[in-house]
Amino acid sequence: MAYEKAFETADRDPQGFWMDVAKTLDWDVAPSTAHDEATDGWFPDGRMNTCANAVDRHVAAGRGSQQALIYESPITGKSSTYTFDELLKRVSRTAGMLVQAGVKTGDRVVIYMPMVPEAVFGMLACARIGAIHSVVFGGFAAPELAKRIDDCKPAAVLSASCGLEPGRTIAYKPLLDKAIELSSHKPDVAIILQREELHADLVANRDIDWQAAYDAASPVDPVPVASTDPLYILYTSGTTGTPKGVVRDNGGHAAALSWSMKNIYGIEAGDVFWAASDIGWVVGHSYIVYGPLLAGATTILFEGKPIGTPDAGIFWNLIDKHRVKVLFTAPTAIRAIRRADPDGEFIAKASLASLTALFLAGERADPDTLLWIAEQLGKPVIDHWWQTELGWPAIATCFGLGETHIKPGSAGRAVPGYRFKVKDEAGTDAEPGKVGTLLIEQPLPPGNFRALWNNPEKFASGFVDFPGHYTTGDAGMIDEDGFIHIMGRTDDIINVAGHRLSTGQMEEVVANHPAVVECAVVGAADELKGEMAVAFVITRPGAEDLPAVKKDIVRTIREDIGPIASPRDVFFADALPKTRSGKVLRNLLRAILNGDEIVVPQTIEDPSVIEGLIDLAAPQPAEG
Ligand code: COA
Numbered sequence: 001m002a003y004e005k006a007f008e009t010a011d012r013d014p015q016g017f018w019m020d021v022a023k024t025l026d027w028d029v030a031p032s033t034a035h036d037e038a039t040d041g042w043f044p045d046g047r048m049n050t051c052a053n054a055v056d057r058h059v060a061a062g063r064g065s066q067q068a069l070i071y072e073s074p075i076t077g078k079s080s081t082y083t084f085d086e087l088l089k090r091v092s093r094t095a096g097m098l099v100q101a102g103v104k105t106g107d108r109v110v111i112y113m114p115m116v117p118e119a120v121f122g123m124l125a126c127a128r129i130g131a132i133h134s135v136v137f138g139g140f141a142a143p144e145l146a147k148r149i150d151d152c153k154p155a156a157v158l159s160a161s162c163g164l165e166p167g168r169t170i171a172y173k174p175l176l177d178k179a180i181e182l183s184s185h186k187p188d189v190a191i192i193l194q195r196e197e198l199h200a201d202l203v204a205n206r207d208i209d210w211q212a213a214y215d216a217a218s219p220v221d222p223v224p225v226a227s228t229d230p231l232y233i234l235y236t237s238g239t240t241g242t243p244k245g246v247v248r249d250n251g252g253h254a255a256a257l258s259w260s261m262k263n264i265y266g267i268e269a270g271d272v273f274w275a276a277s278d279i280g281w282v283v284g285h286s287y288i289v290y291g292p293l294l295a296g297a298t299t300i301l302f303e304g305k306p307i308g309t310p311d312a313g314i315f316w317n318l319i320d321k322h323r324v325k326v327l328f329t330a331p332t333a334i335r336a337i338r339r340a341d342p343d344g345e346f347i348a349k350a351s352l353a354s355l356t357a358l359f360l361a362g363e364r365a366d367p368d369t370l371l372w373i374a375e376q377l378g379k380p381v382i383d384h385w386w387q388t389e390l391g392w393p394a395i396a397t398c399f400g401l402g403e404t405h406i407k408p409g410s411a412g413r414a415v416p417g418y419r420f421k422v423k424d425e426a427g428t429d430a431e432p433g434k435v436g437t438l439l440i441e442q443p444l445p446p447g448n449f450r451a452l453w454n455n456p457e458k459f460a461s462g463f464v465d466f467p468g469h470y471t472t473g474d475a476g477m478i479d480e481d482g483f484i485h486i487m488g489r490t491d492d493i494i495n496v497a498g499h500r501l502s503t504g505q506m507e508e509v510v511a512n513h514p515a516v517v518e519c520a521v522v523g524a525a526d527e528l529k530g531e532m533a534v535a536f537v538i539t540r541p542g543a544e545d546l547p548a549v550k551k552d553i554v555r556t557i558r559e560d561i562g563p564i565a566s567p568r569d570v571f572f573a574d575a576l577p578k579t580r581s582g583k584v585l586r587n588l589l590r591a592i593l594n595g596d597e598i599v600v601p602q603t604i605e606d607p608s609v610i611e612g613l614i615d616l617a618a619p620q621p622a623e624g
């Protein structure tokens with residue numbers, strides 16, 4: 001009943017509930033209240049430092065010799081560990097390096113780095129001096145990086161000479177140089193970590209060698225900031241080509257993550273927690289860096305892939321090696337492992353005695369994959385749902401509160417602190433079991449976004465459709481038992497291998513191609529990656545050499561957005577299905593691609609286009 005009790009307390013007395021959580025943190029000025037209605041801020045008069053809570057606090061509590069960060073890089077063959085003592089040294093000196101470079105409290109710092117320990121030190125160092133980091137995922141191309149630089153106007157950029165993908169070295173520095181060339185805002189300084197695998201040329205009067213700057217720096221102490229001051233900006237895909245800069249605060253974030261580590265994941269100080277994601281995504285921010293460290297747990301930073309680095313046994317071998325208590329990954333990773341190791345031979349070879357549960361998120365966990373891995377592991381496998389905007393899980397099975405009952409196909413029940421509603425098309429509360437728009441009642445709990453950087457209008461637009469509620473952008477259903485089932489996005493966002501991408505943004509890129517008159521990009525179901533983008537393109541009369549146009553479109557998407565957005569296919573159509581008012585019927589395109597039942601809407605302008613599109617894009621029946 002611990003879950004019910006926590007849910008009821010958080011619901012009835014959010015002030016008391018979250019003030020109790022806040023007491024588990026170190027405050028320079030303790031807050032007198034949890035939530036302030038007027039400003040919608042959490043712990044508004046409190047002052048604290050997130051880095052001090054994630055690092056210094058554990059050293060002060062006598063856990064300095066405990067492992068804090070384990071770096072495992074099967075892609076380079078390297079691994080290293082850092083105790084809390086060592087982490088404190090590295091982070092406080094990296095903070096000194098930032099100060100030396102002219103970074104001040106409140107300045108923004110873009111971090112465009114691979115999965116190396118220095119990236120984590122950089123994030124924590126920003127937090128230490130009250131600078132606002134904005135990590136950009138390494139799989140994004142130069143124009144995407146430029147957009148983020150222009151929006152948050154960093155004083156400094158932290159980057160590295162290269163990232164490593166299976167079979168190739170990705171030179172980050174030319175991408176950074178290109179991005180700074182494209183952006184109107186020019187950061188004063190770029191601090192570049194030279195990796196052994198590739199040396200980058202430094203630009204005079206702007207670029208600094210990381211190691212030299214670090215060696216010359218002195219450690220600095222944490223700077224207390226207001227609980228409501230921004231800790232970081234993390235850009236995420238919206239429905240257009242302009243990414244949304246989700247702003248995260250300090251105090252609410254630290255409180256929410258601390259609570260989640262214990263009560264959702266069942267992790268305490270001294271435990272080993274591994275989120276196999278990337279620091280470029282919210283999962284990486286919350287559960288590679290801040291969550292585990294705030295909890296005093298050991299976190300694993302993994303530079304590799306679930307398969308091929310070197311094989312599908314890497315997850316299980318590392319769990320065995322480091323006695324990992326909880327693993328968190330995306331369903332795509334499990335699908336990839338299953339494909340490579342269908343009988344679970346690698347799983348059987350490793351000792352998984354330390355593992356208590358596997359958590360999945362980032363995209364829908366299809367029951368088939370979830371049940372397969374649950375059987376292979378013989379441990380609870382827990383789907384849970386959240387978004388960049390929220391910062392921590394909103395729907396889950398709270399394993400740490402003793403809950404293990406799951407329903408495959410559902411992401412679990414509302415996490416204490418959240419109140420969900422489903423509205424039907426008429427705007428009334430949907431009956432249990434009926435699908436509608438998934439909303440969260442305001443005030444949103446601590447840790448959730450309170451702003452989008454530079455974009456108050458866009459932020460407000462998330463709350464206008466249903467006053468008093470945040471529109472999640474997902475369709476969902478709450479069943480009789482309170483389990484919430486996620487049906488997918490209601491907008492033009494897709495999830496490719498757990499990566500959130502905007503088809504609207506891809507359309508902007510494709511439409512810019514000189515041979516293209518009109519296009520639509522939709523997400524098609526994909527056995528491995530969950531979804532993949534597919535473009536339908538109408539070319540200008542006289543456009544020849546369509547294979548070359550197709551190649552060019554794919555190349556442009558990779559160069560403008562990034563390789564993670566590579567479309568699975570590009571189809572050249574004669575016409576797109578539209579309503580009489582000219583809106584492209586994307587659901588119809590999706591149904592055609594997925595081989596689903598085709599429901600022709602009354603509003604369609606010309607039903608005859610459907611036949612041609614089926615011939616073009618419907619899945620072919622398997623031979624034999
Ligand atoms: N820097 C540069 N390029 C990157 C990159 C990065 N950080 N991450 C991915 N890419 C590139 C890849 O090299 C690949 O390029 P290619 O098309 O030239 O081969 C492309 O982007 C697509 O990458 P990815 O989606 O990782 O696909 P993949 O085919 O290389 O690997 C999986 C397939 C299933 C192994 C991989 O998608 C995976 O590990 N998924 C788990 C998802 C996950 O952890 N999500 C995090 C959210 S919780």
Ligand code: AMP
Nearest residue numbers: 361362363364384385386387388486500
């Ligand atoms: P991101 O902001 O990148 O974390 O992506 C958030 C979106 O991913 C959500 O709005 C959902 O559409 C999807 N998502 C995340 N977790 C799940 C899940 N467990 N089940 C279904 N969809 C999910």
